[in-house]
Amino acid sequence: MDAKLYPKSPTILWFRKSLRIHDNNALLRATQVASQLYPIFILDPYYINPEKIGYQRFKFMLECVKDLDKSLRKYQSRLLVFYGEPVTVIERCCKAWNCAYLCFEKDTDIYSRNRDKKVLERMKELGIQCLVESGHTLYDLDILITKLSGQSVPTQMTGFLKLIEQVGPPPRPIEHVPTIPPLNELGNVDCSSVPEIDDIPGYSEFSSECNTCPFQGGESVALERMQQFLKREDWIVKFSKPHTSPTSFDPPSTTVLSPYIKCGALSVRLFFWELKRVEDSHSFKTKPPTSLIGQLYWREHFYLLGYTTPNFDQIQGNPICKPIPWEYREDWFLAWERGQTGYPFIDAAMTQLKQWGWLHHLTRHVVACFLTRGDLWISWEKGKDTFEKYLIDGDWSINAANWMWLSCSAFFTRYFRVYSPIAFPKKYDPQGNYVRYFLPVLRNMPSKYIYEPWKAPLKVQQDANCRIGKDYPFPIVDHEEMKKRNIQRMMQVFQK
DNA sequence: TAGAGGGTTGATGTA
DNA sequence: ATACATCAACCCTCT
The missing domain is CATH 3.40.50.620 (HUPs)
Structure with a gap:
């Protein structure tokens, strides 16, 4: 200096x-x-x-x-x-x-x-x-842009990985905390100390029902959490995101470091280099984009796209977003948002979203697909705003990018791949433990009917103390019917 | 430049 | 168990 x-x-x-x-x-x-x-x-x-x-x-x-x-x-x-x-x-x-x-x-x-x-x-x-x-971010995005030498930002991960390879690894973290000088006389300045959430106007009335998030914020918790994961070297080098389970919740199948990285309570560069150190000491390791370092590259990629694409968080004026003629239906949107669709996995997920402020990535996929191209045909912008509100790791670029991805508005186009709110969770959790935990009303429903309780005979519903239409809603739409109809609609959009 | 290759994470049925 | 075809045929990237 x-x-x-x-x-x-x-x-x-x-x-x-x-x-x-x-x-x-x-x-x-x-x-x-x-x-x-x-x-x-x-x-x-x-x-x-x-x-x-x-x-x-x-x-x-x-x-x-x-x-x-x-x-x-x-x-x-x-x-x-x-x-x-x-x-x-x-x-x-x-x-x-x-x-x-x-x-x-x-x-x-x-x-x-x-x-x-x-x-x-x-x-x-x-x-x-x-x-x-x-x-x-791992890299200074403005420097990353200069490395593109006039070429546009790649919209696919392979292109981004090539850019990264050309640029080389990100800077190493600062090794020591600098000496922070003591605070001087403040003079006549009206400042506060850090408030409790219940001191913030508008939030206090929610406190009795809302202390349900199992993750505590802060740098010290973040560093401790990272250290716990770094001990699991075998788990790290075998990590492959698509193979982690969306229904695991005690504990979750991923690190849940995203909320800490989002607030910057954990340095993404520190995490990167710690992961690199573990990877370098093992001969076998999964590779980007599915590895843990790959997850950090997804973040970086979406940050770069969000930085360089106009109107990245909306359809209007967004050059990479395919305009799809979504239709808004208030009752369907509210049912989705409130976890009252009648599809237990969707409703459990939306309950977890509000109680925890966090969902597994694949669970986000299923509810996002359901709201948009899968079932309800409602704009991804509505879903993006909902996630932005509730997720403790809600991150502007990443959120918008993933909603565009899932709704086939950008990055991803194979619209006939539709998540089933029944078959998908059944693969991971045939007993429905995830649903039972977040939707206690279905706790006693037999496993056979846990993902489609409306099919349970009345006697079974009575025994489970859960009458469909009374204690838990009937499905708001028929998934198979909606899926067929929406794939047809998507075909028309893509043919234009 | 037209065409091939490939894309983090679907569901289902068959071998 | 695991692999592959089908569904119906996208679109970015590179050669």
């Missing part, structure tokens, strides 16, 4: 994602230029809305913020929390503390890009230097 170009001055470190102190480029940069360091976190009114960001998701994020604050306190610093429009809050802070630098991590989703543009413009007017560091 050139001390002449960057004379030490009071510095704001603005945490948004990267809610961690390990491998944090923005934190490192800030410590290099700061005479005084002010770590801040802003509760943006855009996000404080239980209709948009659900309880589990908000709570998980707050737990990450809280853990970060705890870590900073070990250095006699702490996280200064503000409510309000980021540009207003930051301007106020810069003036109060006479700051010369604002450090933060590059963000690539659409809302963050617009937010940061406003902040950058205002900081320029105020003569405050912004130091923007890459760190949420």
